[in-house]
Amino acid sequence: MSAYKPLGGRILTAPFIFFAVIFLISLYFMAQRFIFGMGAASNLNGGFAWGIWVVYDVVIGTAFACGGYALAFTVYVFNKGQYHPLVRPAILASLLGYAMGGFGAFFDMGRWWQFYEIFLPWNWNFNSVMLEVGLCVSAYILVLALEFAPVYLEKIGAKGLLKTLNKLLFFFIALGMLLPTMHQSSLGSLLIVMGQKVHPLWQSWQFQPLLALLSALIMGFSIVIFEASFSTVGFRRASETSLLAGLGKIILGLLISFLLVRTVLLVVQGNLDQLFAGDRATLLYLIETVLFLIPVFILASPVNRNDGGKLLIAAVSMLLGGALYRFDAFLFTLNPGVGYSYFPSVPEIMVTLGVVSFEIMAYLVLVKTLPVLHREEHA
Amino acid sequence: MKRRDFLKAAAAGAALCSAGAAQARPNLQPPEHAVGMLFDSTLCIGCKACVAKCKEVNHMPPVIEGDKTTWDSARGLSGKTLNVIKVYKNGTAEVKDAKVNGFCFEKRSCMHCVDPGCVSVCPVTAMRRSPLTGIVTHHPEVCIGCRNCMVGCPYDVPQFEYNKTFGQIQKCQMCNQAGLERVDKGQLTGCAEVCPTGATLFGPRKALLAEAKRRMALKPGEIYNYPRGNVSKPYSHHEKAVPVYQSHIWGEKEAGGTNVMHISAVPFDKLGMPPLGERSPASIAEGVQHTLYNYMALPAIALAGLTYVVRRNTDDDNDGGEL
Ligand code: SF4
Ligand code: SF4
Ligand code: SF4
Numbered sequence: 074m075s076a077y078k079p080l081g082g083r084i085l086t087a088p089f090i091f092f093a094v095i096f097l098i099s100l101y102f103m104a105q106r107f108i109f110g111m112g113a114a115s116n117l118n119g120g121f122a123w124g125i126w127v128v129y130d131v132v133i134g135t136a137f138a139c140g141g142y143a144l145a146f147t148v149y150v151f152n153k154g155q156y157h158p159l160v161r162p163a164i165l166a167s168l169l170g171y172a173m174g175g176f177g178a179f180f181d182m183g184r185w186w187q188f189y190e191i192f193l194p195w196n197w198n199f200n201s202v203m204l205e206v207g208l209c210v211s212a213y214i215l216v217l218a219l220e221f222a223p224v225y226l227e228k229i230g231a232k233g234l235l236k237t238l239n240k241l242l243f244f245f246i247a248l249g250m251l252l253p254t255m256h257q258s259s260l261g262s263l264l265i266v267m268g269q270k271v272h273p274l275w276q277s278w279q280f281q282p283l284l285a286l287l288s289a290l291i292m293g294f295s296i297v298i299f300e301a302s303f304s305t306v307g308f309r310r311a312s313e314t315s316l317l318a319g320l321g322k323i324i325l326g327l328l329i330s331f332l333l334v335r336t337v338l339l340v341v342q343g344n345l346d347q348l349f350a351g352d353r354a355t356l357l358y359l360i361e362t363v364l365f366l367i368p369v370f371i372l373a374s375p376v377n378r379n380d381g382g383k384l385l386i387a388a389v390s391m392l393l394g395g396a397l398y399r400f401d402a403f404l405f406t407l408n409p410g411v412g413y414s415y416f417p418s419v420p421e422i423m424v425t426l427g428v429v430s431f432e433i434m435a436y437l438v439l440v441k442t443l444p445v446l447h448r449e450e451h452a
Numbered sequence: 453m454k455r456r457d458f459l460k461a462a463a464a465g466a467a468l469c470s471a472g473a474a475q476a477r478p479n480l481q482p483p484e485h486a487v488g489m490l491f492d493s494t495l496c497i498g499c500k501a502c503v504a505k506c507k508e509v510n511h512m513p514p515v516i517e518g519d520k521t522t523w524d525s526a527r528g529l530s531g532k533t534l535n536v537i538k539v540y541k542n543g544t545a546e547v548k549d550a551k552v553n554g555f556c557f558e559k560r561s562c563m564h565c566v567d568p569g570c571v572s573v574c575p576v577t578a579m580r581r582s583p584l585t586g587i588v589t590h591h592p593e594v595c596i597g598c599r600n601c602m603v604g605c606p607y608d609v610p611q612f613e614y615n616k617t618f619g620q621i622q623k624c625q626m627c628n629q630a631g632l633e634r635v636d637k638g639q640l641t642g643c644a645e646v647c648p649t650g651a652t653l654f655g656p657r658k659a660l661l662a663e664a665k666r667r668m669a670l671k672p673g674e675i676y677n678y679p680r681g682n683v684s685k686p687y688s689h690h691e692k693a694v695p696v697y698q699s700h701i702w703g704e705k706e707a708g709g710t711n712v713m714h715i716s717a718v719p720f721d722k723l724g725m726p727p728l729g730e731r732s733p734a735s736i737a738e739g740v741q742h743t744l745y746n747y748m749a750l751p752a753i754a755l756a757g758l759t760y761v762v763r764r765n766t767d768d769d770n771d772g773g774e775l
Pocket of ligand 3: 507510561562623626641642
């Protein structure tokens with residue numbers, strides 16, 4: 074018998090209906106975009122060709138979806154089996170998050186009706202970072218679906234298929250660690266060619282992939298903490314704090330590496346003076362740094378690492394810091410030249426909220442109907 | 453976990469760090485017979501004949517502002533406009549080509565970069581740089597509309613038709629796109645053909661660069677015989693006193709250089725040119741990509757290492773990696 078069981082309970086709860094309403098409203102704006110063109114629904118322009126649909130839904134959304142990636146390292150590389158109960162919910166959240174990113178990328182494609190051109194090998198431009206991101210994210214969505222498949226197969230009782238899949242799963246787990254390493258770092262590499270449009274405090278050139286990967290891991294691990302604490306509170310399950318505490322040390326190492334690399338680069342690449350410019354960019358950089366320092370102070374103490382509330386604060390702070398880091402680099406401090414400015418339109422915001430709402434609704438339905446969460450006595 | 457395993461697992465991370473030490477490839481060089489244009493801002497009188505001609509040869513609609521239907525009111529590049537003349541004004545805007553209290557004109561159209569960002573970033577090779585002429589063309593039949601070329605162009609040249617249901621990217625292709633092929637047919641680009649002052653001059657990049665250098669070397673106030681049309685075989689000349697040029701040929705070196713070069717009496721940052729270095733950002737990005745993904749060797753090694761480690765660590769408790 075499986076160690077996991079569906080949470081059960083009503084589907085049509087108040088939060089579910091709330092998200093459903095937002096989702097339904099967003100459908101109206103989505104239709105607008107497809108019928109009248111991108112301009113009818115968005116404030117995108119010649120200088121800001123990427124708005125929140127790319128930067129939030131894809132660049133930040135997939136980093137939020139790195140929980141499965143981060144946890145896979147913990148469980149299968151560092152061999153910390155005690156975290157195993159968290160794997161299924163994390164994989165599910167990652168699958169939904171990446172599916173949302175994939176949808177966002179498709180939705181944002183100016184020429185969506187020929188999206189398949191990117192899958193035709195004779196079109197491939199191997200110099201293109203975007204090619205790597207596109208193919209690798211698509212492949213990872215498939216891998217996540219395969220990693221999650223046993224949950225569904227278990228539910229419908231397809232024992233034979235389940236057995237075969239379980240035998241091969243080790244390979245998909247390994248792929249599931251390689252692919253995000255590749256495309257999460259590439260999301261940073263996208264900034265390189267944007268050159269001087271990217272503010273010097275965020276333009277680390279060759280080090281973009283390293284910083285992007287570190288930030289993805291930081292966000293991935295904090296999502297694990299966040300999700301587990303959230304499900305503990307929301308679904309009134311026994312606290313998983315003791316399990317989460319151990320992740321703290323890994324996160325601490327990642328945080329310190331990230332801050333160290335960034336600071337050293339600031340000095341080596343000669344941009345220290347930018348810190349004293351006293352403008353909006355300086356302020357945003359400092360806010361990011363504080364958001365990354367708060368968890369450092371919290372996680373440095375073993376007492377705090379066992380305190381659920383403090384862990385949650387650390388996780389939220391890191392998620393905000395990581396999201397802000399990406400927002401700042403791609404949008405908030407981007408300078409495409411005089412005459413261009415961007416603030417997302419109401420339809421743009423509604424579409425993004427709608428997609429996030431759909432993701433949450435799907436998560437709620439799936440944990441209630443499929444064996445995703447671990448039985449309490451084992452947790 | 454044993455130390456040996458840790459080393460294997462760390463392979464992926466170490467590979468990534470090596471990107472930091474990646475050697476950027478050198479900037480691309482212009483093809484031997486690269487063609488381009490030289491825009492001399494001091495000659496431009498703002499007549500916008502080039503804007504009208506560009507629309508005519510490329511079959512682009514005019515941009516109408518309010519009820520001013522007599523002329524094209526395009527203020528910037530867009531899905532409807534591949535070429536635009538912008539005005540620089542300072543203070544009282546009385547003196548042509550003066551930085552203070554002066555005015556001048558600046559052309560905006562594709563610079564046809566020697567090492568173009570738009571070509572480097574395009575996942576589906578919908579932006580192509582001709583190995584013969586250096587002209588950068590766009591091919592909508594494979595374009596997915598990701599708009600990376602827009603963010604990857606330092607001059608914000610490619611423009612998406614946001615207001616169409618089925619839009620496409622538009623950019624100046626030096627009048628040499630399939631179906632028009634003015635350059636291949638030995639004609640001038642539309643804008644250079646109609647320019648009454650030779651402010652927009654067509655020709656081989658080398659000859660244009662030599663001409664620009666010649667002008668830099670002239671003494672202000674001297675009379676110079678300015679060519680019109682094609683720098684190598686001008687269809688006419690006109691005489692004019694030499695202005696005080698900035699000794700800066702925009703596009704000789706910027707981000708690897710451009711085939712469309714500009715010279716001016718007003719500094720280029722005042723004319724809205726971006727603060728570029730000499731290194732092409734595309735060369736750095738490609739250096740990183742090719743270090744990490746050369747023959748997919750690093751990913752393959754990392755995958756082998758990860759597979760081994762996962763296999764070992766899942767074998768302990770069950771047959772696969774049961775989730
Ligand atoms: S100016 Fe922009 S669009 Fe033109 S070749 Fe250079 S990068 Fe491409
Ligand atoms: S919008 Fe089209 S041309 Fe531009 S990078 Fe994307 S696929 Fe290439
Ligand atoms: S070369 Fe042709 S397309 Fe380009 S600006 Fe001149 S007329 Fe327009």
